[in-house]
Amino acid sequence: MSHPPDSPPPAHLRVVPPAAPALEQSADEHDEHHAPDDSRPSLADRPDARGPGRLTRLRSATRRPVRPDWLRTKTGFLDGAYWLAGHLGHTLAFHALRSPVYLGRLLLRAPAGLGRVLGGLSRWACDAESLPLREAAARREDIGEWLRLSRQRDARVRWRGICLSVGTPLALAVLLYLVYATSPAVQAAALGLAVAVFGAVGAPADAPLASRAIIRTEVAKLTSDIVVRAMAAIGISQITNEVNKGRDGIQFVAPITREGPGWRADIDLPLGVTVTDVIERRARLASGLRRPLGCVWPDPDPTEHEGRLVLWVGDRDLSKSGPVKWPLASGERHDVFRHIPFGIDPRGRPQSVPLIQHNVLVGSLPGQGKTSTVRVLTCGAALDPTVELWIHENKGTGDLDALEPVSRRFVSGLDEESINYAADSLALLRREVERRVKVLKGLPRDLCPDKRITRAIADRRSLKLWPLVAVFDECQNLFLSQRRGKQAGEDAEFVIKLGRALGVVLILSTQRPDKDSLPTGVSGNVSIRFCLKVAGQIENDMVLGTSMYKNGVRATQFRPEIDAGTGYLAGATALPTVVRTAYLDDPHTARIAAKAIALRRAAGTLDGESIGDDQRADDAGLDVLADLLAVVRPEESKIWTETALERLAELRPATYRDWPPEQLTAAVKPFGISTVQVGRRIDGKVVNRRGLERARLEAALAQRDERRAA
Numbered sequence: 001m002s003h004p005p006d007s008p009p010p011a012h013l014r015v016v017p018p019a020a021p022a023l024e025q026s027a028d029e030h031d032e033h034h035a036p037d038d039s040r041p042s043l044a045d046r047p048d049a050r051g052p053g054r055l056t057r058l059r060s061a062t063r064r065p066v067r068p069d070w071l072r073t074k075t076g077f078l079d080g081a082y083w084l085a086g087h088l089g090h091t092l093a094f095h096a097l098r099s100p101v102y103l104g105r106l107l108l109r110a111p112a113g114l115g116r117v118l119g120g121l122s123r124w125a126c127d128a129e130s131l132p133l134r135e136a137a138a139r140r141e142d143i144g145e146w147l148r149l150s151r152q153r154d155a156r157v158r159w160r161g162i163c164l165s166v167g168t169p170l171a172l173a174v175l176l177y178l179v180y181a182t183s184p185a186v187q188a189a190a191l192g193l194a195v196a197v198f199g200a201v202g203a204p205a206d207a208p209l210a211s212r213a214i215i216r217t218e219v220a221k222l223t224s225d226i227v228v229r230a231m232a233a234i235g236i237s238q239i240t241n242e243v244n245k246g247r248d249g250i251q252f253v254a255p256i257t258r259e260g261p262g263w264r265a266d267i268d269l270p271l272g273v274t275v276t277d278v279i280e281r282r283a284r285l286a287s288g289l290r291r292p293l294g295c296v297w298p299d300p301d302p303t304e305h306e307g308r309l310v311l312w313v314g315d316r317d318l319s320k321s322g323p324v325k326w327p328l329a330s331g332e333r334h335d336v337f338r339h340i341p342f343g344i345d346p347r348g349r350p351q352s353v354p355l356i357q358h359n360v361l362v363g364s365l366p367g368q369g370k371t372s373t374v375r376v377l378t379c380g381a382a383l384d385p386t387v388e389l390w391i392h393e394n395k396g397t398g399d400l401d402a403l404e405p406v407s408r409r410f411v412s413g414l415d416e417e418s419i420n421y422a423a424d425s426l427a428l429l430r431r432e433v434e435r436r437v438k439v440l441k442g443l444p445r446d447l448c449p450d451k452r453i454t455r456a457i458a459d460r461r462s463l464k465l466w467p468l469v470a471v472f473d474e475c476q477n478l479f480l481s482q483r484r485g486k487q488a489g490e491d492a493e494f495v496i497k498l499g500r501a502l503g504v505v506l507i508l509s510t511q512r513p514d515k516d517s518l519p520t521g522v523s524g525n526v527s528i529r530f531c532l533k534v535a536g537q538i539e540n541d542m543v544l545g546t547s548m549y550k551n552g553v554r555a556t557q558f559r560p561e562i563d564a565g566t567g568y569l570a571g572a573t574a575l576p577t578v579v580r581t582a583y584l585d586d587p588h589t590a591r592i593a594a595k596a597i598a599l600r601r602a603a604g605t606l607d608g609e610s611i612g613d614d615q616r617a618d619d620a621g622l623d624v625l626a627d628l629l630a631v632v633r634p635e636e637s638k639i640w641t642e643t644a645l646e647r648l649a650e651l652r653p654a655t656y657r658d659w660p661p662e663q664l665t666a667a668v669k670p671f672g673i674s675t676v677q678v679g680r681r682i683d684g685k686v687v688n689r690r691g692l693e694r695a696r697l698e699a700a701l702a703q704r705d706e707r708r709a710a
């Protein structure tokens with residue numbers, strides 16, 4: 001290969017810096033017989049250098065799985081089997097319903113079929129098929145050929161005539177036998193067969209007997225030409241220039257194959273082009289491939305370099321594939337220490353989310369599937385009977401009401417009381433985390449080597465370290481609260497940072513992922529993030545983490561409503577993945593809640609203690625019921641909450657001094673005590689305020705003591 005004298009040398013001839021002294025010596029020795037030539041560039045690439053050996057290369061090669069995708073997982077196999085059974089069932093039912101129409105068609109077509117059979121036989125007997133050849137020989141006046149064909153025809157007609165003269169009486173005999181000497185059942189069967197055969201023969205070529213049960217949408221096969229053409233059209237100059245010069249621009253590292261319900265192409269992009277560059281142009285790529293956007297999924301290959309693109313082109317738009325079935329929908333017991341089934345990725349592969357050791361943040365524009373996502377995760381947790389659920393839905397639409405019966409603490413509402421209740425929960429969770437730290441510290445090393453909660457530790461009920469999953473749906477309404485928002489944010493951050501190892505899991509969802517409505521201490525510390533459609537880069541990075549938008553992980557690409565339930569899941573897999581979540585509607589959620597209650601009843605955790613009960617207060621050395629009864633005088637049947645708090649603050653200033661009335665209301669709520677209207681005459685006027693009844697406090701205390709004694 002020649003190079004113009006002034007042009008820079010190609011990469012393999014680049015000048016390398018002067019060699020190190022040790023090498024100089026050997027170079028001198030080597031150059032004993034050759035005069036040193038400083039002007040000559042040294043080779044950067046050594047042609048004699050050997051690459052990795054065959055065995056090393058074989059070792060680093062990727063093995064393709066022995067079993068196909070559908071044989072590798074139980075769900076994959078069951079999915080395939082269900083689909084096949086459904087497909088066959090549908091086809092059978094479709095044709096069974098139309099069978100009278102098919103019978104009528106056969107009857108109508110049978111005479112024509114009989115005519116065709118007889119006509120065919122007579123043409124066969126007189127060797128009609130050779131007639132055109134004989135006519136052609138006659139036209140050419142080729143006497144020799146004509147005579148040969150005629151002789152051949154005579155021979156054929158002779159033996160075919162013999163066949164017919166034997167076959168016709170035989171057929172007549174069979175017919176007479178069927179008519180006069182067989183049972184009606186055999187006659188009916190023979191008639192049916194004859195109608196079926198003659199009806200099928202008599203069918204016009206353009207009118208098949210059966211209608212189509214399934215109309216297949218033919219999807220064009222993905223070929224390398226189509227991919228190269230599309231990649232050249234997405235505006236990456238390195239690819240476009242190469243394609244314009246008649247080259248491919250990209251390299252296929254493996255043949256394009258079927259994977260799941262679509263095609264997979266493994267591609268090496270040109271040097272310097274990254275998979276993110278392609279992901280950014282996904283819409284253009286879809287246009288280049290002439291496929292809907294929901295079918296085209298460019299992804300990086302986490303095991304390879306930055307320029308390795310896995311392009312998956314689905315047969316169907318992900319958004320049109322119908323609701324994804326949740327594998328735990330039947331309500332079987334689940335272990336929350338295992339992943340919770342979550343949804344599928346565009347290639348149809350199941351995706352799951354770990355809850356223990358994690359916290360989850362879900363964010364999107366309104367109506368994109370946040371609550372549905374929260375439902376799936378909460379139902380997964382509910383199906384483990386050892387999990388204690390606290391649910392706070394601060395939108396107030398009752399989207400999570402179906403799960404109330406299985407929750408230890410539950411609130412649905414946007415009013416101040418509901419917001420306070422959720423804020424109290426976070427305060428309680430903070431104290432619970434503090435308690436757990438102490439308990440865990442005291443555990444022997446062999447039981448708890450990693451200082452984190454394990455299944456075995458969680459199952460020791462006496463330690464009260466079972467998993468606690470707290471859901472805060474539409475948490476922006478809580479964090480934006482003037483009175484409680486700031487403290488709630490701090491408590492949430494504390495719980496997120498410390499609670500992870502202690503079995504306390506927060507699931508937060510928000511439709512306003514900005515710094516005011518989602519404290520950065522919260523958004524910055526959650527480990528699992530799910531971002532459905534958001535409006536822009538700030539919201540995207542707030543939910544998914546800093547620089548995600550820049551790195552091509554863009555939940556802005558999803559379409560409003562069409563892609564509801566589809567989002568980027570980060571933290572659960574090595575790389576952020578697009579996932580369409582499983583969908584549980586309200587009745588289904590209620591059925592799962594009922595199963596979850598049954599599981600708890602069987603495990604004895606339904607009526608047992610709750611972390612949110614008096615028990616937790618006792619652990620912190622606090623007994624609100626006893627303190628209240630100490631400050632409400634026996635002659636007082638009712639007391640205003642404010643008055644009770646004033647007296648409690650006198651009794652234990654360090655504890656009760658800063659308590660707002662709502663906190664006292666929340667503290668007695670787990671004992672079944674709610675506030676009542678209490679009227680007092682002040683300056684001759686009756687003033688009504690919320691307050692507590694002494695009798696109910698006494699009853700609750702007695703009940704609690706009885707329970708403990710038992």
Ligand SMILES: Nc1ncnc2c1ncn2[C@@H]1O[C@H](COP(=O)(O)OP(=O)(O)OP(=O)(O)O)[C@@H](O)[C@H]1O
Nearest residue numbers: 323366367368369370371372511564565581582583
């Ligand atoms: N995984 C899914 N599969 C199919 N459809 C879904 C899925 N998730 C949500 N949807 C559709 O989107 C609608 C809105 O879902 P959802 O109520 O969960 O949204 P949201 O983001 O919580 O809304 P909002 O912010 O108003 O509370 C659902 O009624 C359903 O029709």
